Amino acid sequence: MATTTTATTEAGAADSKRVQFGRARWIWPVIIFLALLPVIGGKTGLISNYGFLQLSLMIVYAIAVLGLILLTGFNGQISLGHGAFFAVGAYVAAVLIDQASWPYWATLPVAAIVCFSVGYVFGLPALRLEGHYLALATFALAVAVPQFLKYRHFEWFTNGVQGINIFKPDPPFGLPLSADQWMYLIVLAVAVLMFWVARNLLDSRSGRALTAIRDHTMAASTMGINVAHYKTVIFGISALYTGVAGALHAIIFEFVSPDSFRFELSIAILVGAVVGGIASLPGAVIGGVFVQVIEKYADALTKKITAAVHLPIDLEPWTIYGIALIVLMYTMPMGIAGGLTLLWRRIKGS
Amino acid sequence: MRRTTRRQVLSGVVGLAVGLTAGQAAAQKKYDDGATDTEIKIGHTNPYSGNASAYGVIGKTIEAYFKMINDQGGINGRKVSFITYDDGYAPPKTVEMVRKLVEEDKVLLLFNTLGTPPNTAIHKYMNAKKVPQLFVATGASKWGHPKEFPWTMGWQPDYATEGAIYAKHILANVKDPKIGVLMQNDDYGKDYFNGFKAGLGKDADKIVQLSTYEVTDPTIDSQMIQLKNAGANVFFNITTPKFAAQAIKKAAEIGWKPAHYLNNVSDSVATVMKPAGFENGQGVMVAQYRKDATDAQWANSADYKAWKAFMDKYMPGVDQKDAGTVYGYAVTFTLVEVLKRAGDNLTRENIMKQAASLKDLEVPMLLPGIKVNTSATDFYPIQAVRLSRFKGETWELFSDIISNESPSQ
Numbered sequence: 001m002a003t004t005t006t007a008t009t010e011a012g013a014a015d016s017k018r019v020q021f022g023r024a025r026w027i028w029p030v031i032i033f034l035a036l037l038p039v040i041g042g043k044t045g046l047i048s049n050y051g052f053l054q055l056s057l058m059i060v061y062a063i064a065v066l067g068l069i070l071l072t073g074f075n076g077q078i079s080l081g082h083g084a085f086f087a088v089g090a091y092v093a094a095v096l097i098d099q100a101s102w103p104y105w106a107t108l109p110v111a112a113i114v115c116f117s118v119g120y121v122f123g124l125p126a127l128r129l130e131g132h133y134l135a136l137a138t139f140a141l142a143v144a145v146p147q148f149l150k151y152r153h154f155e156w157f158t159n160g161v162q163g164i165n166i167f168k169p170d171p172p173f174g175l176p177l178s179a180d181q182w183m184y185l186i187v188l189a190v191a192v193l194m195f196w197v198a199r200n201l202l203d204s205r206s207g208r209a210l211t212a213i214r215d216h217t218m219a220a221s222t223m224g225i226n227v228a229h230y231k232t233v234i235f236g237i238s239a240l241y242t243g244v245a246g247a248l249h250a251i252i253f254e255f256v257s258p259d260s261f262r263f264e265l266s267i268a269i270l271v272g273a274v275v276g277g278i279a280s281l282p283g284a285v286i287g288g289v290f291v292q293v294i295e296k297y298a299d300a301l302t303k304k305i306t307a308a309v310h311l312p313i314d315l316e317p318w319t320i321y322g323i324a325l326i327v328l329m330y331t332m333p334m335g336i337a338g339g340l341t342l343l344w345r346r347i348k349g350s
Numbered sequence: 351m352r353r354t355t356r357r358q359v360l361s362g363v364v365g366l367a368v369g370l371t372a373g374q375a376a377a378q379k380k381y382d383d384g385a386t387d388t389e390i391k392i393g394h395t396n397p398y399s400g401n402a403s404a405y406g407v408i409g410k411t412i413e414a415y416f417k418m419i420n421d422q423g424g425i426n427g428r429k430v431s432f433i434t435y436d437d438g439y440a441p442p443k444t445v446e447m448v449r450k451l452v453e454e455d456k457v458l459l460l461f462n463t464l465g466t467p468p469n470t471a472i473h474k475y476m477n478a479k480k481v482p483q484l485f486v487a488t489g490a491s492k493w494g495h496p497k498e499f500p501w502t503m504g505w506q507p508d509y510a511t512e513g514a515i516y517a518k519h520i521l522a523n524v525k526d527p528k529i530g531v532l533m534q535n536d537d538y539g540k541d542y543f544n545g546f547k548a549g550l551g552k553d554a555d556k557i558v559q560l561s562t563y564e565v566t567d568p569t570i571d572s573q574m575i576q577l578k579n580a581g582a583n584v585f586f587n588i589t590t591p592k593f594a595a596q597a598i599k600k601a602a603e604i605g606w607k608p609a610h611y612l613n614n615v616s617d618s619v620a621t622v623m624k625p626a627g628f629e630n631g632q633g634v635m636v637a638q639y640r641k642d643a644t645d646a647q648w649a650n651s652a653d654y655k656a657w658k659a660f661m662d663k664y665m666p667g668v669d670q671k672d673a674g675t676v677y678g679y680a681v682t683f684t685l686v687e688v689l690k691r692a693g694d695n696l697t698r699e700n701i702m703k704q705a706a707s708l709k710d711l712e713v714p715m716l717l718p719g720i721k722v723n724t725s726a727t728d729f730y731p732i733q734a735v736r737l738s739r740f741k742g743e744t745w746e747l748f749s750d751i752i753s754n755e756s757p758s759q
Contacts (some may be wrong), residue, residue: 048453048454049453050449050450050453050454053449053453150535150564160535160536161467161535161536161564162467162470162471162536162537163441163442163467163470163471165471165473165474165475167474167478253442253445253446254445254475255441255442255471257441257467257471259440259441259442259467259566260441260442262566
């Protein structure tokens with residue numbers, strides 16, 4: 001795993017730069033189109049409220065995947081535990097809304113700060129761990145967090161295994177939007193902001209330092225880069241991104257429970273990052289869509305296919321998911337974003 | 351409940367009159383989402399996969415029952431389309447699937463969604479949306495609070511009452527009881543346990559060990575050893591089928607022979623007693639309100655024969671010893687009855703009203719004498735049980751009907 005990751009990231013880094021600049025011109029029309037969706041889809045009835053929830057979830061997972069991409073793709077630290085930060089963000093939002101009656105938007109900065117702190121603190125010991133040791137340490141975090149949330153003496157605010165129900169806010173100023181459409185716009189706005197910040201971060205001096213550390217830590221430190229500082233800060237920022245995604249998830253999903261954040265979520269985020277393109281910002285978006293669509297509907301799809309072709313055996317619910325992953329990894333080892341870039345170049349070159 | 355017979359009769363008559371007028375006023379058909387002249391859409395979630403997948407058979411039974419109803423011409427001429435999703439007993443998944451059912455599939459009502467944690471997760475949502483969450487497949491006492499949650503109703507006897515019945519039985523029959531409890535750590539488990547403790551009253555200190563497990567755990571072996579080592583001579587087993595089977599088996603393996611009380615949700619011969627091993631389950635006691643399909647004494651009763659015919663025709667190949675099939679059959683009968691009475695007024699409000707006006711409804715496959723009763727203030731349809739003991743390869747009833755007033759809200 002470690003070797004393939006570095007291989008793809010090295011190859012992907014140069015590409016992704018060009019891709020971003022190449023796409024910068026048409027990214028805004030896309031965002032405007034997405035922002036107009038509630039008007040188009042809502043009025044024509046093409047997209048139901050549930051449809052908007054699905055879209056919002058895709059964007060939320062895209063932010064979470066982006067958090068991991070910053071850490072793993074651009075800094076070379078592997079995390080199998082980002083579900084934990086997602087959970088912390090979600091619970092910060094849910095508890096503040098449920099217990100302290102905070103407005104939903106005010107919980108986002110708090111979730112960001114809390115997750116940054118947790119990530120930063122976790123990043124300190126993680127400095128001593130490399131590669132798969134770090135992966136295991138973060139994995140332990142992902143396994144531990146749901147148990148903490150169930151812990152008896154925290155029940156007065158986490159509500160134990162039963163989780164917390166919260167309610168989605170109605171749109172303000174009497175806007176003619178449903179709650180789901182409104183939250184979709186909020187989520188979209190937050191995502192645009194966070195992707196913009198991430199891009200600027202990566203294009204800056206600090207961004208170059210991060211990739212230098214990934215490509216050759218010793219060389220980077222010889223050049224005067226404070227490796228420990230960058231590694232811990234990017235761990236914090238990565239956790240911040242994923243934590244904000246968690247907080248948004250809690251608000252739009254209106255429910256959190258320890259079982260929402262089992263370690264499978266961490267794996268899902270990692271798979272999303274790898275499938276999307278581990279060192280590419282558009283890859284984060286593709287990864288987010290992948291997490292929501294494939295993960296959630298793979299079993300339904302498996303069932304449908306089993307029924308459609310009258311297979312004599314019962315396929316396991318995850319069969320399609322597994323097949324999709326294997327095919328993708330063989331055909332697009334640099335993720336879907338990397339694969340598309342290569343394809344585009346081949347078409348243009350010929 | 352018996353005290354208010356007069357009022358009951360009166361409201362029954364009124365309910366009947368309402369039903370009749372609704373039936374006559376055919377021109378004034380009223381529909382909410384999910385109901386039309388030809389169709390009634392019903393939504394459902396069930397664990398077809400995961401640790402509680404033994405309950406999957408309930409969803410399949412309901413589906414088959416509606417198929418039978420449709421083959422017979424539907425309900426008041428309308429075909430039922432039954433949409434069921436797998437939630438794996440995981441509340442977040444339930445939330446998502448239920449939102450899909452309500453907002454995208456636009457079902458008229460949600461029926462028999464399974465499990466206390468999943469139903470808890472959607473409890474507020476359903477009541478905010480004002481969509482019936484009817485006859486849920488869990489016995490937690492919180493489903494019977496019509497004042498706060500007028501759109502949610504349970505069906506089976508509530509866990510707290512059942513727990514109290516076991517407690518009373520222990521105090522009356524076991525000399526110097528030292529009680530060990532194994533509990534699934536969620537609202538379902540706690541509801542049983544709290545009712546049990548309340549039933550013990552001042553003897554609550556007779557509980558020498560309370561061990562818990564999570565529904566996501568692979569086994570409960572260490573908890574069983576813990577309970578044995580605590581010196582318990584009575585075992586109250588608050589577990590879902592997979593764990594119930596494990597517990598019965600493990601108790602035998604470690605040579606622990608307490609007076610074993612099993613909760614009703616795991617009374618299935620096929621999914622609990624058989625995998626546990628019949629020889630290991632001898633003497634286990636359980637409270638029942640349904641006829642057990644393996645009990646030979648019902649073989650000649652009319653409702654058993656009807657159930658058997660249904661099973662043979664619509665569920666071929668399914669293990670008829672599985673109590674889930676009887677459960678699904680009886681609970682779906684109750685819903686169909688409610689929908690029949692709703693006539694052409696298929697609004698969500700009217701459906702809740704009909705569901706809350708059942709008077710001494712005889713439901714097939716319930717034990718003789720146990721009837722369904724509801725009212726505007728009584729959202730606990732079934733409130734009586736009989737105790738049975740496992741003998742050979744089947745349950746043997748040994749007590750009379752134990753009926754309980756609903757816990758007042």
